[in-house]
Amino acid sequence: MSIPHLFRCPISLDIFTDPVTLCTGQTYDRQCIERWLADGHRTCPVTMQALGDATALVPNRTLRHLIDRWLSAATTDQHHHLPESDPSLAALKRCLLSDATAAAAKTAALEKVMALASESDVGRACMLQLGFLSVLLPLVFRAAPADRPGRAEEELALQCALSLMPSSPAAPQLDCLNVLKKEASLASFVRLLERGSGRAKAGLCRLLETVATAAATRDLALIVAASPRVWQALLPLLQRQDGPAASDPRASEAAVRAIAAVCATEPARGSAIHHGVVGALFRHLTWWAYGKGGGAVSSALAAVEALAETEAGRRAVARAPGATRVLVRHVFMMSSTNDGSEHAAAALLAVCRESRAARSEAVDAGVVTQLLLLLQSQCGARAKAKARALLKLLKSR
Known part of the structure; x- marks a missing residue:
């Protein structure tokens, strides 16, 4: 079974949790439409009809009732997936919550x-509505000695939690991440990030990316960004993909995306710089430039920008060995979106505005040719604006 189209919010595409209707007749999840309006939009996201001052949100109780009835019926239809002795999601939840449950039974659950x-x-929607995320996350981040057996159970609980994670950063269920x-x-998070499998490390980085972008975890994002232990566990994942110290490629790419998400929050940037993120990102980009590094290049460049x-x-970039040349290499990238080129040009412009040495180094590295190639490509307006501004700055050096 699939979730009926009318039961999905057109913004998040997740099942409605609190459906409300605009004056245009379109229904949205309350968290999503409030975020849309808070960002300054005054149009209906679906019809693009101007709202003016008519931004009142009317609860759609009929739709909420229909969803509740459908979820109840859908849960009943899933009996063949659940334990024969008590075929209900409630029984599954009780099994996971109970400290008396044997390890084998908990793994089976x-x-x-x-x-x-x-x-x-249907199963995913039901479990999300029934609060399974708040049950699973404590199983992942249990306070326990580092040498305690059972890491496989923690990693399985992590994969379950990730499979239920809402796609919308405004989803209220994400509040449970504040555990x-x-x-x-947090100490358990760091321990698993240091000693878990490559898949677990990638999953934790995905979780960190969600923490950095979700509305419900803004305070947590700052706490995590201020933790030296988190950075000490996260930055080694960006290491080169050969030798005994190599990280799993999936974990490396997920770590870069997580770092980019954290650095998108201005208050977190000072801590990131203090803990050596700039140098780690440029080492990652250097290895990629020579065909030996990871693949999340655009995210790494977004973080640098x-x-x-x-x-x-800017001072950290200026001190990083070869940073200017690395940025020049990425100004013109053959890709479908040119996002990386845009971020590289923007970062290079910021650094060159304050450093004559960086301007000279960029010119010596061939930035003018790279910028002209970028301007002739199908890049976006922002990338072209940055390229033109950088060319004008270099011309007047």
């Missing part, structure tokens, strides 16, 4: 959660 989430949109505000939970918006970030 997690496997059932994973099967339901991956095989059925990481507890010191013991965000950091270069601060004075401390």
Whole structure:
């Protein structure tokens, strides 16, 4: 079974949790449409009809009732997936919550959660509505000695949690991620990030990316960004993909995206710079430039651009060995979106505005040719504006 189209919010594409209707007759999840309006939009996202002052949100109780009835019926239809003795999601939840549940039974329950989430949109929607995320995350971040057995169970619980994660950063269910505000939970996060499998590390980085972008975890994002232990566990994942210290490629790319998400928040940038993020990003980009590094190049360049918006970030870029040449290499990238080129040009412009040495180094590295190629490509308006501004700056040096 699939979730009926009318039960999905047109913004998040997730099942409605609190449907409200605009004056245009279109229904949205309350969190999503409030975020849309808070960003300054005054049009209906679907019809693009101007709203003016008519931004009142009317609860759609009829739709909420229909969804509740459908979820109830859908849960009943999933009996064949659940334990024969008590075929209900409530029983599955009780099994995971109970400290008296044997390890083998808890693992079996997690496997059932994973099967339901991956095989059925209905199962995923039901478990999300029933609060399974708030049950699974404590299983991942349990306070325990580092040498305690059971890491496989933690990693399975992590994969289950990721399979239920809402796609919208405004989803209220993401509030349960604030369990990481507890010191013991954050310590468990770091321990698993240091010692878990490559798949687990990639999953934790995805979780960190969600924390950095979700509305419900803004305070947590700053706590995580200020933690030296988090950075000490995260930055080694960007290491070169050969030798005994190599990180899993999936974990490396996920780590770059997580770092970019964290650095997009201005208050977190100072901590990121202090803990050596700039140097780690440029080492990652250097290896990629020579065909030996990871693939999340655009995200790495986005992080560099965000950091270069601060004075401390520009100084860090100027001190990083070969940073200017690395940025020049990425000014013109053969890709379908040219996002990386845009970020590289923007970062280079920020650094060159304040450093005559950086301007000279960029010219020596062939930036003018790269910029002209970028201007002739199908890049976006912002990339072209940055390229023109950089050419004008270099001309007057």
